[in-house]
Amino acid sequence: MHKPSASRRLLPATRALLIQLIMLVINLLLAWLVSQFAGHDYPIMLFVLIQATGACFLAWRLGMAPWWRLIHLFFPLAVWGMVQLHVPSGVYLIGFLLSLTLFWTTFRTQVPFYPSYLAVWQQVLALMPSRPGLRMIDIGSGLGDMAMHMAQARPDCQLVGIEVAPLPWLISYVRARWRKSSARFVLGNYHKLDFQEFDVVFAYLSPAAMPALWQKAEAEMRPGSLLISYEFEIPGVVPTCQHPVGEAEKSLYGWIMPGSQT
Numbered sequence: 578m579h580k581p582s583a584s585r586r587l588l589p590a591t592r593a594l595l596i597q598l599i600m601l602v603i604n605l606l607l608a609w610l611v612s613q614f615a616g617h618d619y620p621i622m623l624f625v626l627i628q629a630t631g632a633c634f635l636a637w638r639l640g641m642a643p644w645w646r647l648i649h650l651f652f653p654l655a656v657w658g659m660v661q662l663h664v665p666s667g668v669y670l671i672g673f674l675l676s677l678t679l680f681w682t683t684f685r686t687q688v689p690f691y692p693s694y695l696a697v698w699q700q701v702l703a704l705m706p707s708r709p710g711l712r713m714i715d716i717g718s719g720l721g722d723m724a725m726h727m728a729q730a731r732p733d734c735q736l737v738g739i740e741v742a743p744l745p746w747l748i749s750y751v752r753a754r755w756r757k758s759s760a761r762f763v764l765g766n767y768h769k770l771d772f773q774e775f776d777v778v779f780a781y782l783s784p785a786a787m788p789a790l791w792q793k794a795e796a797e798m799r800p801g802s803l804l805i806s807y808e809f810e811i812p813g814v815v816p817t818c819q820h821p822v823g824e825a826e827k828s829l830y831g832w833i834m835p836g837s838q839t
Contacts, residue, residue, distance in 0.1 A: 600631045628653040696823040698726045709733035713777035716767040721749025728760040736760040772797035781807045798834045806830045
């Protein structure tokens with residue numbers, strides 16, 4: 578397994594900030610060159626467009642997720658638009674508070690908001706044992722779509738989702754009540770759970786979180802229980818199964834827990 582580059586070892590939010598700062602320095606240098614050698618001002622709209630497209634390009638070259646690239650592309654444009662519209666300062670505070678409830682744990686957990694989709698859920702269903710009464714947990718359950726889908730497809734099973742960010746958890750809780758779903762959603766950190774209580778553990782986390790996840794699974798999960806991860810492998814641990822899903826170069830990985838419990 579190849580060693581990740583220095584940029585990939587940084588937290589995604591840290592990489593995003595560095596990318597914007599790099600583009601800002603490049604933009605300011607371009608503005609100075611235009612002023613010195615062309616004799617006229619650097620158009621502000623050109624400044625914004627170069628900042629947006631350049632940051633998006635750097636994010637792509639550094640392998641950031643597609644949604645991060647979109648943030649890089651639209652963030653400078655959104656800031657410029659809000660300045661032009663003279664948006665009240667209270668709107669910025671509301672936006673900050675909403676972002677805080679969604680991403681406030683990203684620096685501590687190193688797990689950004691990664692929503693999964695239908696093809697992933699269907700493949701997880703195919704991997705799940707057919708016996709009734711299974712207990713499955715989706716760690717980092719986000720808005721709850723996967724757990725509710727699984728609960729509908731497997732009414733014989735108990736589905737639990739745990740989410741550490743308050744806003745996604747609240748949305749998932751309200752949606753489950755509205756849909757009368759049997760899926761149950763818990764606000765909290767999955768590290769405080771006992772994986773021994775579950776037959777299937779599903780994770781869509783981040784590369785940084787996988788070693789600790791494996792340590793917990795190896796210590797707590799019962800023999801024969803199943804750990805499933807979408808997209809991210811566990812370093813140095815060969816999966817029991819691997820299934821490509823949807824997007825190119827993305828797979829679903831499964832590990833059947835061996836031996837006796839420790």
